[in-house]
Amino acid sequence: xxxxxxxxxxxxxxxxxxIAAVLVGIVCAVVGAYVVLRGMAFFGDAxxxxxxxxxxxxxxxGGGIRPTLFWxxxxxxxxxxxxxxxxxxxxxxxxxxxxxxxxxGMFALGVALISTVRSYSVDLAHFLFGDVLxxxxxxxxxxxxxxxxxLVTILAFYKxxxxxxxxxxxxxxxRLPVRSLETLLLVLIAVAIVVSLQTVGVSLTVAMxxxxxxxxxxxxxxxxxxxxxxxxxxxxxxxxxxxLSYYLSxxxxxxxxxxxxxxxxxxxxxxSVRRLSKxxx
Amino acid sequence: MTILQELQKLSQHLSKKRQPHHADAPILRVQDxxxxxxxxxxxxxxxxxxxxxxxxxxxxxxxxxxxxLLKVIAGIQHSTEGxxxxxxxxxxxxxxxxxxxxxxxxxxxxxxxxxxxxMMGRVGQMGLFRNPKDRDWKLVNHALKTVGMDLYSKRQxxxxxxxxxxxxxxxxxxxQEAELIxxxxxxxxxxxxxxxxxxxxxxxxxxLNVTVLVSHHDLKTASKHFERVMLLNKEMLGLGMADQVxxxxxLVVAYGVHLHLVPTDDGMLALGEMYGDDGT
Numbered sequence: 001x002x003x004x005x006x007x008x009x010x011x012x013x014x015x016x017x018x019i020a021a022v023l024v025g026i027v028c029a030v031v032g033a034y035v036v037l038r039g040m041a042f043f044g045d046a047x048x049x050x051x052x053x054x055x056x057x058x059x060x061x062g063g064g065i066r067p068t069l070f071w072x073x074x075x076x077x078x079x080x081x082x083x084x085x086x087x088x089x090x091x092x093x094x095x096x097x098x099x100x101x102x103x104x105g106m107f108a109l110g111v112a113l114i115s116t117v118r119s120y121s122v123d124l125a126h127f128l129f130g131d132v133l134x135x136x137x138x139x140x141x142x143x144x145x146x147x148x149x150x151l152v153t154i155l156a157f158y159k160x161x162x163x164x165x166x167x168x169x170x171x172x173x174x175r176l177p178v179r180s181l182e183t184l185l186l187v188l189i190a191v192a193i194v195v196s197l198q199t200v201g202v203s204l205t206v207a208m209x210x211x212x213x214x215x216x217x218x219x220x221x222x223x224x225x226x227x228x229x230x231x232x233x234x235x236x237x238x239x240x241x242x243x244l245s246y247y248l249s250x251x252x253x254x255x256x257x258x259x260x261x262x263x264x265x266x267x268x269x270x271x272s273v274r275r276l277s278k279x280x281x
Numbered sequence: 282m283t284i285l286q287e288l289q290k291l292s293q294h295l296s297k298k299r300q301p302h303h304a305d306a307p308i309l310r311v312q313d314x315x316x317x318x319x320x321x322x323x324x325x326x327x328x329x330x331x332x333x334x335x336x337x338x339x340x341x342x343x344x345x346x347x348x349x350l351l352k353v354i355a356g357i358q359h360s361t362e363g364x365x366x367x368x369x370x371x372x373x374x375x376x377x378x379x380x381x382x383x384x385x386x387x388x389x390x391x392x393x394x395x396x397x398x399x400m401m402g403r404v405g406q407m408g409l410f411r412n413p414k415d416r417d418w419k420l421v422n423h424a425l426k427t428v429g430m431d432l433y434s435k436r437q438x439x440x441x442x443x444x445x446x447x448x449x450x451x452x453x454x455x456x457q458e459a460e461l462i463x464x465x466x467x468x469x470x471x472x473x474x475x476x477x478x479x480x481x482x483x484x485x486x487x488x489l490n491v492t493v494l495v496s497h498h499d500l501k502t503a504s505k506h507f508e509r510v511m512l513l514n515k516e517m518l519g520l521g522m523a524d525q526v527x528x529x530x531x532l533v534v535a536y537g538v539h540l541h542l543v544p545t546d547d548g549m550l551a552l553g554e555m556y557g558d559d560g561t
Contacts, residue, residue: 006401023475037388037391037392048320155410156409156410159401159407160404162393162397162401163404165391165402166387166388166391166393166398167382167387167401169355169357169380169382169386170345170380170401170402170453171359172355172356173355173357173379173380174404174405174406174457175290175375175376175405176290176400176404177287177290177371180287180290202296203542204401220392221392221393221394221437222392222393222397223391223392223393223397225392226392227410253533254297266342
């Protein structure tokens with residue numbers, strides 16, 4: 001047993017990958033609580049995809065230096081989220097349609113830009129599905145700094161975000177700066193997505209935001225409980241997923257997400273069985 | 282909303298600076314308020330004042346603009362013309378107005394307990410990073426006791442009955458230390474005994490000197506339980522004592538053909554639309 005646990009840890013890339021998966025899990029599960037409660041799953045997924053042109057430009061400009069990629073991805077995410085807000089506010093188009101327009105357009109732009117580089121040294125698949133085992137020490141520092149920013153900000157505005165999500169009208173009558181808080185929350189979601197980019201990739205990031213938080217939502221009645229349980233599910237899934245990836249030779253990002261999904265399924269199944277047995281008694 | 286206003290609100294929220302209250306000014310002054318939507322005029326030239334401790338019911342048919350008027354006063358809806366004054370000031374710096382929402386506007390599955398929701402009324406006064414202090418808890422517990430909800434404080438909000446949900450929001454308004462409470466159709470969907478209980482709470486609010494403004498669609502309970510009523514159908518058709526405002530002549534103007542006048546022993550009983558209100 002101990003040998004099974006210790007064996008992958010002799011590789012530095014596995015240790016870095018596990019640290020990254022745990023950190024990303026924490027950040028995404030906390031932000032994810034608001035994403036789930038506000039019904040922003042589609043927005044989160046779209047935002048993750050619309051980062052792609054940012055990565056492509058970052059690659060063309062910086063030649064693969066990670067911090068450059070990171071910054072361009074962040075710019076693309078923030079521009080997309082502001083663009084979606086602007087379209088749905090200034091026209092009669094509903095928000096989900098605006099999301100669809102921006103998301104598909106940005107994603108296509110990213111694919112187009114990447115296809116112009118023939119000698120692309122890094123696979124498009126790494127961006128789409130993550131490359132957690134390729135994480136460097138410098139990447140870890142970026143995750144720590146930006147993830148820390150997200151967590152501290154949520155700690156500071158926990159009450160305000162709760163009011164805003166539960167009862168926007170109360171937020172107005174309490175004279176909270178509603179527009180600033182809304183925008184701040186969008187930026188936090190964008191940062192969380194960019195932070196998790198390398199772990200699970202743009203296609204699977206939404207799972208990190210939504211699945212642990214949703215699983216936690218099934219078993220708790222408190223917002224902070226949802227965050228704490230969500231963080232536990234996400235960190236355990238991150239570690240278990242990477243071990244599965246190591247021993248079964250499956251893609252690491254997919255393994256992490258599948259473990260989250262399996263946890264959600266277990267909780268849901270357990271609750272359904274319990275509810276049924278209650279009725280039958 | 283301009284960025285400047287937003288920054289002002291941000292600094293107000295962080296510094297917790299609020300407008301002073303002048304006791305000699307009326308708590309609410311509504312001056313020439315009109316609201317027009319793309320679909321047409323919602324309310325037109327509304328003028329009235331409320332003094333501290335008053336209780337006023339706004340009655341009128343569906344689509345009369347009752348909710349719109351409440352929302353303008355709460356600051357949720359911008360008026361096309363006119364202005365609102367709270368204690369003689371611009372409403373921007375005041376957090377003494379509470380709005381009790383219609384029940385269908387709330388996500389009852391939200392992971393919060395009754396005391397969490399009531400504590401939300403305190404958020405305007407708490408600072409960043411701060412946990413609720415003794416005074417906040419005292420106010421929350423006292424508010425819950427006032428509306429008879431102290432035994433339910435740990436319940437998740439979906440486990441409440443309709444009457445309990447309503448009382449929880451009144452407790453939140455009290456925890457907010459609101460001096461003006463706006464309620465949008467608080468009696469809709471309540472059976473007679475729950476309505477009686479709601480009026481007992483409203484009576485108690487009056488002893489606390491809290492001013493209450495309620496939108497209401499049942500003329501009978503309005504005239505029975507409210508000294509002053511306003512009859513509204515886009516324009517203000519009357520404001521004053523119930524028996525002087527809710528006259529058959531006025532009601533025909535307000536309700537038109539939808540009104541049913543029923544003769545009773547002591548004159549005519551007017552029945553408005555009793556059921557359903559789309560909240561416009």
